[in-house]
Amino acid sequence: MNRAMIRYVTSWILRLEGLLLCSSVIIALIYREFDVLPKxxxxxxxxxxxxxxxxxxxxDSRIYQKSGYxxxxxxxxxxxxxxxxxxxxTGEIPNYIDALFEIVSGFTTTGSSILKDVEAVSHASLFWRSFSHWIGGMGVLVFILMFIPVKGGSQMNLMRAESPGPDVSKFVPRVHNTASILYKIYLGMTLGQILCLLIARMPWFDTLCITFGTAGTGGFGILNSSCASYTPVQQWIIxxxxxxxxxxxxxxxxxxxxxxxxxxxxxxVRAYGLIILTxxxxxxxxxxSRTTLYHHLGDAVRDAAFQVGSIITTTGFSTTDFNQWPSFSKWILVLLMICGACAGSTGGGMKVSRILVLLKTLKKExxxxxxxxxxRKVMLDGETVEHTVLRSINVFTAVYFLIFGLSVLIISLDGFSMETNFTAVAATLxxxxxxxxxxxxxxxxSAYSPISKLILTFDMLAGRLEIFPMLLLFVPSIWQRS
Structure with a gap:
């Protein structure tokens, strides 16, 4: 394992993070928050x-697959x-475990929070929470790949380890160019949403924070009501x-x-659209038709579309308390949590492509x-799915549910209901x-114990990094010098 190269990449991460934190300094200056500025x-x-x-x-600037993970x-x-x-x-989250949970939730684009009153937090910290979604959405190492000089297939090994989905392919021969194209698309869509929300008369600070959360499919709101206070037009744009x-x-x-x-x-993509529409x-x-929560069909459609879009993309914004919905509707949302968005997107979950391959494999068997x-062969997009991909998907699915079950078991020691614990792990993993x-x-x-918060923090990282990079940290032989 190339320890020197790992240290070198970490130095890039630290310097980039310091640069990105400057954005919160600018926000603190704009809002005259001189108490948080020095921190x-x-x-x-x-x-x-x-x-x-x-x-x-x-x-030696080469990074092999093991070192990449x-x-x-x-x-x-x-x-x-x-x-x-x-x-x-700043004292806004004085407990370090709580603060770690919050920022991991930001970088992994989860959006789970321990804050009881987000409106009491400074603009600088609210911006840092939301901006962390945008940073983590496409992946910080994908961004660094545009600049960092590494040899051979090293860039692809980093990209495979960080990018969500069962497989990462290069759009163009050079990974440097692939990363550049990804970020140009990401930035272009981000600017498009900012423009649309500004035209819809959303305040500029809300526009930036909500857009960062949407682009990274994160979900940190800057209001206690999440997105419920925004206009119907603004909600449709989101x-x-x-x-x-x-x-x-x-x-x-x-x-x-x-x-x-x-x-x-x-x-x-076709399956993703069909799942959302259905x-x-x-x-x-x-x-x-079965509740008294809505008197106008348009309101019901808007809330249903918003929550389905929010949950399947693993964004996590809300316009209503869907805890009040009937069980059938709530469990549709739970299934969407597990399904997740498409591979190669900023969304989380198991990914639609994995679900498709698993269903095709079941049909084949x-x-x-x-x-x-x-x-018979398993086909996707007219091409045969290689055995190595099938094996990795099967192993991923088995490990996914193993971690899911163990996490629910451990956090159940806190004494909360099964529905709370099950969906807490579903929401974080x-x-x-x-x-x-x-x-x-x-x-x-916030009510979970420190141990449970650390378990859920691990789940967030494991979910964002497709499980295996985090699990490899616990393999003793990985740390032996070679």
């Missing part, structure tokens, strides 16, 4: 100083450990962009390079039993934000 400056100075000390360029896991842990410091130093950011970015790449047939041929229809019918002599019952949209995660 942010202290963290920035520490980031830059430590980054400079670790910045010695190694002779470890580098990504450690980079996210360091980034989170440092990113929590402003909350502690809904559309949440769904758009949950689409595989390969789809946008193909459209950008005038290949619409190939773009709309993507089974995952869920909206089912929930709308029930909450409008059933038909194989009926016709033992037949030879799938990077969603709110769950049901005690961790619903009108509640938060």
């Amino acid at each position: 942010y400056l202290m963290v920035i100075a520490g980031c830059e100083a430590l980054g400079f000390l670790l910045a010695q360029k190694p002779e 470890i580098t990504v896991a450690l980079a996210w842990i360091v980034m989170s450990a440092v990113g929590a410091l402003p909350f502690v130093l 809904t559309i962009f949440m769904i758009a950011f949950g689409v595989n970015f390969s789809f946008y790449f193909l459209l950008l390079f005038r290949k619409p047939k190939a773009a709309f041929k993507m089974e995952e 869920s909206i229809v089912l929930i709308t019918v029930q909450i409008f 059933l038909l194989q039993i009926v016709h033992p002599r037949s030879v 799938n990077n969603i934000g709110p769950g049901l019952a005690g961790v619903g949209p009108a509640s938060n995660f």
Whole structure:
């Protein structure tokens, strides 16, 4: 394992984080929050100083697959450990475990919070929470790949370890160019939403924070009501962009390079759209016809569309307390939590592509039993899914549910209801934000014990990094010198 290269990449992470924290300094100056300003400056100075000390360029700049996973896991842990410091130093989240939970929730684009009153937090810290979504949405190492000089397939090993989904392919021959294209699409869509919300007369600070949360599919609100206080037009804009950011970015790449047939041929994107449409229809019918919560069909459709878009993309914003919805509608949302968005998007969850492959594999096995002599392959987008991909998806699914079950078991020691604990793990492992019952949209995660918060923090990191980079940290042989 190339320890010198891991240290070098970590130095880039620290220096970049210090630079990104400067955005909160600007916000503090705009709103004259001179009490929190020195605290942010202290963290920035520490980031830059430590980054400079670790910045010695190694002779061997190659990163192999094993080192790639470890580098990504450690980079996210360091980034989170440092990113929590402003909350502690300002006294807005004095407990470090709570602050770590909050910023990990931000960077992993989860949106779960321990804050009981977000409106009491300074503008600088509110901005840092929301901006962390945008940073983590596409991946900080994907951004660094545009600048950092590494050899051979090292960049691809980093990108595979950080990018969400069962497989990462290069759009163009050079990974540097792939990262550049990804961020140009990401930035372009972000600016598009900012423009739309400003035209819809949303205040500029709200526009930036909500857009960062939408783009990263994060979900930190800056109001206690999340997005319920915004106008119907503003809510529809957020809904559309949440769904758009949950689409595989390969789809946008193909459209950008005038290949619409190939773009709309993507089974995952078509399935994603069908799941969203079906869920909206089912929930709308029930909450409008079977409850007294809605007197106008338009309101029911808007809330259903918003919550479906928010949950399947694992964004986590809310316009209503869906804890009050009937069980059928609530459990549709739970299934959407597990399903998640498309691979290659900023969304979390298991990913639609994995669900499709698992269903196709199930169909293949059933038909194989009926016709033992037949030879069948699992196909996706007209191409055969390789055995290595099938194996990785099967292993991922098994480990996913193992971590899910163990996490629910451990946090159950705190004595909360099964619905609360189950959806708390579903919300964090799938990077969603709110769950049901005690961790619903009108509640938060503050009541959990420090141990449970650390378990849920691990789940957020594991969910964002596709589990394996975090698990490798616990394999003793990985740390042996080779």
